Amino acid sequence: MIRCETVSVMGQTDYTKYTKFQELLKTLFPAIFGACKVEIFHGSILMHWAGEHPEKTPVLFMNHQDVVPASGEWEHAPFSGDITDDKIWGRGTLDDKGGLWAMLRAADELAAEGFVPDCDIWFESACAEEINGNHGEGADEISQILEKRGIRFAFVLDEGGMIVTEPLPGAKGSYAMIGVGEKGTADLRFVAKGRGGHASTPPKDTPLVRLGKFMAECDENKIFTVEMNPAVAEMFRRVSTAGMDGMMKRVLGKPDVYKLLLEGVMNRTSPEGAAMLRTTLAFTMAQGSEGHNVLPQEAWVLGNMRFSHHQGFEDSLEAVRKLAEKYDIETEVITQGFPSPVTSYKCLGFRMVEQAVKEIFPGVTPSPYIMNGASDARFMSRVSDNCLRFAPFAISKEQMRSIHGPNENLDLETLAPAVDFYRWLMMHVG
Ligand SMILES: [Zn+2]
Numbered sequence: 001m002i003r004c005e006t007v008s009v010m011g012q013t014d015y016t017k018y019t020k021f022q023e024l025l026k027t028l029f030p031a032i033f034g035a036c037k038v039e040i041f042h043g044s045i046l047m048h049w050a051g052e053h054p055e056k057t058p059v060l061f062m063n064h065q066d067v068v069p070a071s072g073e074w075e076h077a078p079f080s081g082d083i084t085d086d087k088i089w090g091r092g093t094l095d096d097k098g099g100l101w102a103m104l105r106a107a108d109e110l111a112a113e114g115f116v117p118d119c120d121i122w123f124e125s126a127c128a129e130e131i132n133g134n135h136g137e138g139a140d141e142i143s144q145i146l147e148k149r150g151i152r153f154a155f156v157l158d159e160g161g162m163i164v165t166e167p168l169p170g171a172k173g174s175y176a177m178i179g180v181g182e183k184g185t186a187d188l189r190f191v192a193k194g195r196g197g198h199a200s201t202p203p204k205d206t207p208l209v210r211l212g213k214f215m216a217e218c219d220e221n222k223i224f225t226v227e228m229n230p231a232v233a234e235m236f237r238r239v240s241t242a243g244m245d246g247m248m249k250r251v252l253g254k255p256d257v258y259k260l261l262l263e264g265v266m267n268r269t270s271p272e273g274a275a276m277l278r279t280t281l282a283f284t285m286a287q288g289s290e291g292h293n294v295l296p297q298e299a300w301v302l303g304n305m306r307f308s309h310h311q312g313f314e315d316s317l318e319a320v321r322k323l324a325e326k327y328d329i330e331t332e333v334i335t336q337g338f339p340s341p342v343t344s345y346k347c348l349g350f351r352m353v354e355q356a357v358k359e360i361f362p363g364v365t366p367s368p369y370i371m372n373g374a375s376d377a378r379f380m381s382r383v384s385d386n387c388l389r390f391a392p393f394a395i396s397k398e399q400m401r402s403i404h405g406p407n408e409n410l411d412l413e414t415l416a417p418a419v420d421f422y423r424w425l426m427m428h429v430g
Contacts, residue, residue: 044065157389170244226259
């Protein structure tokens with residue numbers, strides 16, 4: 001599966017690489033492909049496994065087929081699928097062919113054993129997750145097809161959080177991070193204009209200086225409001241119970257009471273934790289003048305904004321626009337996405353995933369959280385109130401960094417429990 005180079009490229013409409021990949025899946029998992037009604041939409045697959053009780057609300061499992069390009073220096077060629085030192089190497093091992101393999105392997109084993117699920121089970125595997133999922137052929141399109149057919153799911157389980165140690169600084173133990181929502185994404189361009197001229201006689205506050213001051217003020221984290229989402233509060237509480245002691249246990253144990261104190265701690269120690277409390281703005285691209293001795297008449301920086309559920313796109317945009325105006329900078333919206341709804345961690349689907357974690361990974365604490373990145377699951381809010389994001393793999397911090405980076409790899413020993421996790425769920429839904 002790793003050797004199939006299913007790299008998704010914006011604007012590409014050549015689906016033959018997915019056709020080849022799907023032929024491979026059929027040979028690897030013949031029992032489940034035989035047991036399901038299989039539909040292909042462009043490069044994306046939709047599979048329907050009929051259960052004993054078609055009148056019951058079905059569930060949907062999903063993992064995408066496409067991967068991001070593999071640049072940088074790799075220890076093992078990115079599409080080698082090399083197996084060494086108890087690891088499998090290559091682009092897509094973690095994101096997300098490992099999950100796709102475990103999901104289909106579990107279903108294939110069960111189908112081969114003659115197992116029939118209690119309710120209908122659907123599988124979806126899209127080919128455009130890495131290019132926003134909405135280029136006419138991905139999860140966006142499939143969710144609309146399902147919606148038109150009137151199909152609703154009791155819950156949806158997509159890739160997402162994984163099993164990690166120390167999700168927050170000082171938190172002892174292992175946690176299964178189950179994403180219950182994701183923030184929205186937007187790209188903003190900030191443009192500063194000036195008179196230009198020769199660099200030998202610079203006036204004060206040239207465009208780049210104003211952009212610099214503006215970015216420095218953004219960096220102080222004071223422009224966006226801080227709120228404690230119930231799911232994030234629950235994450236802090238669970239981490240405090242399972243892995244903290246002393247003062248931090250008290251602060252994390254009462255996240256609503258110590259909201260501002262907690263924000264200060266997260267700002268200093270955990271960019272991930274801090275990002276769950278508010279909108280973030282990251283500066284990613286910039287341009288000045290064309291020459292080393294030329295003052296720019298126009299300079300710009302690009303900011304990638306991840307807006308929080310409580311502040312939303314319009315409010316977050318307004319807050320940053322106001323600050324930009326202070327430095328005589330114009331704000332342009334380049335792209336605008338949307339945040340997903342937040343699934344309750346008390347819903348049946350969450351409790352089932354939680355139970356599966358407890359059964360298969362003893363000693364691991366399941367916890368809800370809000371994803372700072374985006375996944376295909378957000379489209380499925382059209383067809384389910386309960387969209388969950390979790391991949392049942394234990395990974396290290398180094399492996400976490402390898403997602404979308406060089407040397408992506410997965411421990412072999414985490415594959416079998418992942419299959420057991422999916423098996424448990426498929427045997428208990430309904
Ligand atoms: Zn992914």
